[in-house]
Amino acid sequence: MTGKPFMIAAFAIVAGLMALVPQLGSEYWLGVAFIVAMWIALIQSWSLLSATTGYISLGHAVFYGIGAYVLVVSLDWMPVPYALALSGAAAGLLALVVGLPVLRVKGPYFVILTFGFAELVKNLVMLLETRLGQFSRMIFDAPSLEALYYAMLVLAVIATAIAAWTAQSRFGRGLAAIRENEVAAEAIGVPVTRLKLFAFVASAIIPGIVGGLLVLRTSYFAADQAFDPAVSFTIVTTAIVGGLGRVSGPLLGTLFLVILSELLWARFPQAYMMILGGLLIVFILFVPQGLAGLIRKGLGRA
């Protein structure tokens, strides 16, 4: 019952239902669905690097932020679809340029380096904006929420499909070998550096486009918000709560996160963040297989 055709059917049904949300005609639910698709796209992308290779990135907000910045700047020069493509390309390019040196750093040092790197880029962009005399930027004729939502949904579907394909591909097996033991992986012929770099770049592109879409949604850009480390934190926490290493993990994690955030975020933002922090600790220490693993175990017993 948990076979491959079943899973594909389940994913297709979820995607199909999400595609129908605009028909409800409710701005509120469309907004919620937009956020759901956004986190799915971000977390599946993050997983492509971090869940598969074990190189946990605590700085994925940097790609999201760069995407947002590139979009808001390039919108003066080109139509929205091109600007979005440029956002993705810029994020991928950034990953390509910094990837080689950054991926030489291992384990916990990689984790903290990604965090520091994201903060460095954030501060550089803030400085640049101050120099340009810009404290924030506005967007005036953004596409409708419905159009943005469909674009986001497509990203979520693509990211999920890539995750599903990777899980059983030669590429994915190579990444798993790297996670398990990098020296041994290299000794059996896995081109470790190239694969890591490829995963890093691939995991950056969709977050770049997501950043662009979110700026279009809010019509507002400020560097400290676009590069908010809370985004990176939420990605990692949701991925871990959902369960690493399963395609359904990011979906379950997102569902959980969005419910929690709808209940708490607006009224008790600090309490919401504290609960996320607590969940992160509890899941890492006591439920390393995440919600996806728990459900699987539950199904197995039933």
Add this chain to the structure above:
Amino acid sequence: MTILEVQNVSKQFGGLKALQDVCFSVNEGTIFGLMGANGAGKTTLFGVIAGQIRPNGGSISFAGKPLAGQRPDQICRLGLGRTFQIVRPFGNLTVLDNVIVSAMYGAARTHRLADATQAGRRALEDVGLAPLADQLAASLTLSNQKRLEIARALATGARLVLLDEVMAGLTATEVAEMTETLFRLRRERGLTILIIEHVMGALMNLSDRILVLDHGVPIAMGSPEQVVADENVLKVYFG
């Protein structure tokens, strides 16, 4: 025909000379033994050949191609596999998945899953791990993890494998079995083997030729009979 040629290889760790001017060559289809006390530099030599450790001098060629400057994964894809004395299993993968990655990325480059699975199963059968194929590698006993090291090297499709103390910790019966396995692999796969072993009897039994290292210096080389009769070796081993 020579498959591996090692010339004047030296390696220093800080002030420590781990290898000094090591020279030898291995003929295709033979078993070449490497002997020496703990710390003699045997594992370091494997690291240098397989590309994990960069030597300070000397040259190595495999199947006529110089290995200088090649990365370990490139060397592996040329057909040279190795095991690690301190085992490095892919612990959270099954035993079968361990060898499937090998088959997919090694010299064989078996991209299709079905073919890679077949190659992997064959390697597991060769070392007697087939019944444990679906277990997680981390759950194996140490001697089975050593077998897995061999299977992974075989599954790459290597023509030459470097085996680093794969018999340490095996019982006498298991040593005999493993010896038999290695002979069979040479026979059936035409495999060339470079082997480090502390179990002296087994090494004498297996090897066509043996090189003895002492503190990084090669002190004797020849057939097992020649080596045990060598006065340098006798001095080092028996004082």
Add this chain to the structure above:
Amino acid sequence: MFQQLLFAAVVSGALYALVALGLNLVYGSLRLLNIAHGDLVMIGAYVAFWSFTLLGISPVVSLATTTVLCAAFGFLVYVVLLKRQLGSPALAQRLEANSLIIFYGLSVILQNGASLAFSATSRGYQFLDGVHSFGGVSATGSMLLLLGVAAAVTLGALAFLRFHVAGWSLLAVIERKDAAAVVGVNVERVQMISICAGFAIAGVAGVLVSMTQQITPFMGFPFTIAAFVVVIMGGLGNIAAGIAAGFVLGFIETFGVALTSATYRSILIYGIFVGVLLLRPQGLFGKAVQAR
């Protein structure tokens, strides 16, 4: 002007050395990267602030209360989160690999908890703010107190490690945990004491910071980053080199900002941090792990 800058550099260097000392202790003996370290500085700062403004208690007294409070908090973290995990090798390995993320969770809890309790407003108070001048340098009493306390704690720690038997066993655990256990060091106890001491030192640093700067619930992270820079530059467990590295960072920061402008401060710190890690990718140990 130059003397004034030099003095400022010494003050911030002493502070960084102190904060890094705590981080070094925890990392050294438990192999856990405490990314919440700076948030303990924040807690120390708030203890001093509220004690002073609500109860009129001098920060000098708060040095003692924070020491006790933060050490107790360290003990709590040890017992609740770490003790059982460190006991089993398999769990310990997972803990080590994930320590950074676990402490990140703790950091988010502490920051948002403080923001919930005290609001995000930045706060400060006046204590020993009379200016003393000597040799071309003007310093407030609070700066001199900061310098004195930081020097006393750091030198005290150095002397303890060098001359006291308990200090030796701590060094032994930092150097080789397994070997230390073999020669009869009670590793568990040393680890527990290290985490209490590390947390307490961060708290003390927080009290000192609160006397000279504005404080906010989110002030901790830059201190964490600075402490990481110092520990990576100085090398793990090398407490003396860590202190020297603290001063180096203080100098670079103070003179760097003086040569450019205050907006470059974060860029400078994060830039050094990224640069140091890229140059020493193997991290705090400084020893490359070779294939065996």
